[in-house]
Amino acid sequence: MKQSLQVRLSQHLALTPQLQQSIRLLQLSTLELHQEVEQMLEQNPMLEPEDDGFEPGALPERIEPLHNSTAQADEPSARDSADGAGDEPSAELQAGDFGGTEREDWENGTEREDFDGIRETPSSSSGSGESDDGMEREQESPGIGLQEHLRAQMAGMHLSEADRAALMYLIESLTEDGYLLDPLEELAQALASDEPDSHDEILDQLRCALKWLQSMEPLGVGARDLSECLLLQLRALPRSQAQAIAILICKQHLELMARRDHKRLMAATGADEDLLREAQNLITSLEPKPGRAFSHTEAAAIQPDVLVLPAGKGWKVVLNPDVMPKLRINELYARALRQQRGGASGSTLGTHLQEARWFIKNIQQRFDTILRVSQAILERQKAFFTHGALAMKPLVLREIADELGLHESTISRVTTAKYMATRFGTFELKYFFGSSLNTEAGGNASSTAVRALIQQFIAAESPTKPLSDSQLSDMLDEQGIQVARRTVAKYREGLRIAPANLRKQL
Numbered sequence: 001m002k003q004s005l006q007v008r009l010s011q012h013l014a015l016t017p018q019l020q021q022s023i024r025l026l027q028l029s030t031l032e033l034h035q036e037v038e039q040m041l042e043q044n045p046m047l048e049p050e051d052d053g054f055e056p057g058a059l060p061e062r063i064e065p066l067h068n069s070t071a072q073a074d075e076p077s078a079r080d081s082a083d084g085a086g087d088e089p090s091a092e093l094q095a096g097d098f099g100g101t102e103r104e105d106w107e108n109g110t111e112r113e114d115f116d117g118i119r120e121t122p123s124s125s126s127g128s129g130e131s132d133d134g135m136e137r138e139q140e141s142p143g144i145g146l147q148e149h150l151r152a153q154m155a156g157m158h159l160s161e162a163d164r165a166a167l168m169y170l171i172e173s174l175t176e177d178g179y180l181l182d183p184l185e186e187l188a189q190a191l192a193s194d195e196p197d198s199h200d201e202i203l204d205q206l207r208c209a210l211k212w213l214q215s216m217e218p219l220g221v222g223a224r225d226l227s228e229c230l231l232l233q234l235r236a237l238p239r240s241q242a243q244a245i246a247i248l249i250c251k252q253h254l255e256l257m258a259r260r261d262h263k264r265l266m267a268a269t270g271a272d273e274d275l276l277r278e279a280q281n282l283i284t285s286l287e288p289k290p291g292r293a294f295s296h297t298e299a300a301a302i303q304p305d306v307l308v309l310p311a312g313k314g315w316k317v318v319l320n321p322d323v324m325p326k327l328r329i330n331e332l333y334a335r336a337l338r339q340q341r342g343g344a345s346g347s348t349l350g351t352h353l354q355e356a357r358w359f360i361k362n363i364q365q366r367f368d369t370i371l372r373v374s375q376a377i378l379e380r381q382k383a384f385f386t387h388g389a390l391a392m393k394p395l396v397l398r399e400i401a402d403e404l405g406l407h408e409s410t411i412s413r414v415t416t417a418k419y420m421a422t423r424f425g426t427f428e429l430k431y432f433f434g435s436s437l438n439t440e441a442g443g444n445a446s447s448t449a450v451r452a453l454i455q456q457f458i459a460a461e462s463p464t465k466p467l468s469d470s471q472l473s474d475m476l477d478e479q480g481i482q483v484a485r486r487t488v489a490k491y492r493e494g495l496r497i498a499p500a501n502l503r504k505q506l
Helices: 017-027 032-041 131-138 146-152 163-170 182-193 198-214 226-234 241-252 254-257 260-267 273-284 291-295 331-339 348-380 381-387 396-404 406-416 447-459 467-478 483-492
Strands: 047-049 304-312 312-319 327-329 419-422 425-428 436-438 444-446
Touching: 017 226, 017 331, 017 348, 017 406, 032 047, 146 163, 146 291, 163 182, 163 198, 163 331, 182 198, 226 241, 226 254, 226 273, 241 260, 241 273, 254 260, 254 436, 260 273, 304 348, 312 348, 327 331, 327 348, 327 425, 331 348, 348 381, 348 396, 348 406, 396 406, 444 447, 447 467, 447 483, 467 483
Parallel strands: 304 419
Antiparallel strands: 047 327, 304 312, 419 425, 436 444
């Protein structure tokens, strides 16, 4: 093999630190961006939050409010500076301008789900028909955990030291939902000593303590499974035929109820249709998670990045000023740096100053790009903002990318975890993109609009005769939209709607 030296010319893309930071900031959510800003404020002394009394124009290195209609920021990789400064939107933001609730499929973890086929009910209600017991729980739960609530009840119980210790041990072993999932035998084994009789003695104490625990509030606490949890609550209700049937169902036929197999339930329990319906209503009114009222885990509220406001006969998009970090360069350090002669650019403060300027500019580019993409979405989906999801048009990322002269991956970053507040609710920007489905008229329908139509059909269906996926497909075909049954099933599952057999009611 002969060795030789050759010179070759080639081109390659080098991602500078500034460009890498710009791309990273663009894909962050609002919460992540605020965390990034807090971290940067701690690390860089040249960067500081802008005070309310700061005079506009006193320092150029700060984020100005962006113009609400003519922002012209380029893709983060294209330009090193972005002007686009303008006046802050003067329109007042009224709560009534936006929808009061969000679509279930875009809510942040607030949608209720079925628990083994039994619909969960809120642990407390704010309506006028709230029971006294519910009001007591609501008053006791703020700031108090389930274990604290149970320990407070122990103070009024006359127990021996051994029983008190056993009951405390079981309370500490409960899950967040109030269940005791560890078998008593295993709990006793963990406490038993080497003596042969100690295990049986401790097991007896734990069994006695379990009875004490299951008699405490909230009802159902200390249950080993869902069936036992429901039974503990049912036995506390006044005796009736419906209560007896409900107890029988929870003991032996809970799976049949979850499958909505009413015929087999009536045959197994001997109840007629009216009595079975009353028993089912009793069961569904129970709390499958007794500890939920004492859980303090709250879903993080979604803060929209952009707002859609009425403007004359149409709509306009503005950035949400509440989510925009207000940053500036520290004037004291900047003045000291300017007084230095030579070597300032290579000093530590000089490096911090350059990083701070990059960070402020990249944040502004981020919001510029979000605004431009949101304006393009508004232009393409004008019908949605007037008529709702049924008027949504097909839209793909490439269309917006070609229109704005950006890369498709940039549009993907912008539309991920960024939200738009509209009169119909708050939606992720990706919600406005949907694939195209053929229609009989030769046009196209958005998959988002089809989902909304399916949801509308199901909302209007008869509870005793719910619509199957095939029937939904036929109904869409009558509307001129050709959708296969499997596609309907996929859309229905995406909307978290149960199949027809599980939606059927007596």
